[in-house]
Amino acid sequence: xxxxxxxxCLVKRHSGMYEFDDIWHVPMGKKGxxxxxxxxxxxxxxxxxxxxxxxxxxxxxxxPFPNESTAEFSKWVPSVEGFLLLDIxxxxxxxxxxxxxxxxxxxxxxxDKREGDANWTLIFETTDSRNLQCYANENGxxxxxxxxxxxxxxxxxxxxxxxFYLINVRFPTDFIGKTSFNYDINHILDLKMLFIHEGIEFxxxxxxxxxxxxxFSVALLLWFARHLYYKPLLLMEQIMLxxxxxxxxxxxxxxxxxxxxxxxxxxxxxxxxxxxVEKAFLQISMAPKDKDIVRFLIDNGENGVNVYRFNRVLxxxxxxxxxxxxxxxxxxxxxxxxxxxxxxxxxxxxxxxDLVTGEDDVESAFDLSSTVAKIMSxxxxxxxxxxxxx
Numbered sequence: 001x002x003x004x005x006x007x008x009c010l011v012k013r014h015s016g017m018y019e020f021d022d023i024w025h026v027p028m029g030k031k032g033x034x035x036x037x038x039x040x041x042x043x044x045x046x047x048x049x050x051x052x053x054x055x056x057x058x059x060x061x062x063x064p065f066p067n068e069s070t071a072e073f074s075k076w077v078p079s080v081e082g083f084l085l086l087d088i089x090x091x092x093x094x095x096x097x098x099x100x101x102x103x104x105x106x107x108x109x110x111x112d113k114r115e116g117d118a119n120w121t122l123i124f125e126t127t128d129s130r131n132l133q134c135y136a137n138e139n140g141x142x143x144x145x146x147x148x149x150x151x152x153x154x155x156x157x158x159x160x161x162x163x164f165y166l167i168n169v170r171f172p173t174d175f176i177g178k179t180s181f182n183y184d185i186n187h188i189l190d191l192k193m194l195f196i197h198e199g200i201e202f203x204x205x206x207x208x209x210x211x212x213x214x215x216f217s218v219a220l221l222l223w224f225a226r227h228l229y230y231k232p233l234l235l236m237e238q239i240m241l242x243x244x245x246x247x248x249x250x251x252x253x254x255x256x257x258x259x260x261x262x263x264x265x266x267x268x269x270x271x272x273x274x275x276x277v278e279k280a281f282l283q284i285s286m287a288p289k290d291k292d293i294v295r296f297l298i299d300n301g302e303n304g305v306n307v308y309r310f311n312r313v314l315x316x317x318x319x320x321x322x323x324x325x326x327x328x329x330x331x332x333x334x335x336x337x338x339x340x341x342x343x344x345x346x347x348x349x350x351x352x353x354d355l356v357t358g359e360d361d362v363e364s365a366f367d368l369s370s371t372v373a374k375i376m377s378x379x380x381x382x383x384x385x386x387x388x389x390x
């Protein structure tokens with residue numbers, strides 16, 4: 001988890017909302033100098049009446065290059081999430097707590113170290129809005145009408161394997177005579193970006209540990225299996241058997257999201273949405289060929305022992321959360337064309353049988369909850385215990 005400040009690039013142009021140009025503004029190239037970026041170092045760029053928010057592009061380069069331009073992105077990082085941290089100055093003073101809407105243009109690209117400074121490949125670009133939750137500075141700040149805002153979810157990159165990534169952000173106000181955006185915001189006083197990813201050293205240790213220990217653990221289990229019929233296991237052998245089994249199970253696939261990322265994403269929304277799938281595991285039928293695995297016996301007295309088999313996935317088996325997650329993911333893929341945004345949320349916001357998500361306003365939260373309930377209902381899963389803060 002690291003926080004970085006952007007490089008402010010002064011761009012002499014006035015683009016419309018959907019006219020973010022194709023030029024990449026690079027904070028530092030291979031020669032240690034900015035590319036397509038006239039660095040603007042004034043901490044309060046809007047104090048100059050000749051400069052508007054349209055002419056400032058905030059450029060983030062990851063990894064940043066404080067001293068060298070040859071550092072490449074670590075291949076050990078599986079994914080990166082970015083959050084914006086803002087201090088804003090409003091045109092007029094308001095209440096102690098405000099919820100202004102921030103509209104921005106952004107694009108994210110990548111390049112490898114063999115490519116030129118300006119040869120960035122676009123991953124995606126967007127024009128989007130976020131509802132901020134801002135609080136007035138108790139001491140009035142360095143400028144009048146100053147507000148500090150909670151962090152804003154910005155992007156999520158999976159499968160991070162390129163050498164360098166570049167983010168350009170602009171907060172436009174000139175829309176060629178159309179309805180203005182960011183009207184209440186005088187200027188961005190301070191902007192930072194929080195990057196969150198799993199610890200690289202931890203990932204390295206666990207990967208090496210699994211690679212080295214997995215073959216050994218499989219061989220150990222096979223050796224024990226061969227000797228089970230010849231003699232009872234000693235205490236040390238029992239311990240080694242348990243450790244070997246544990247190492248094998250550590251390599252299973254986890255379809256549930258990272259709990260840290262899930263909670264951070266949940267906390268970044270203004271309106272909370274929580275729900276629970278009613279009797280989730282019992283909604284999944286067992287395949288006939290798998291029912292023998294979950295047999296159990298009941299003593300029937302003089303009539304002997306009756307053998308029963310479960311027809312549904314039962315709670316308490318270590319594979320049950322995996323089966324539930326796989327079933328939900330398989331079901332929601334049917335709706336990816338009809339409800340793409342909702343499917344994306346469901347794919348990342350279900351933790352076992354709990355839905356943990358949110359939205360920025362009441363109307364969007366209601367639409368999301370209604371669509372989610374319909375999608376899950378088509379699979380025979382009833383969402384209940386709805387909880388929200390509004």
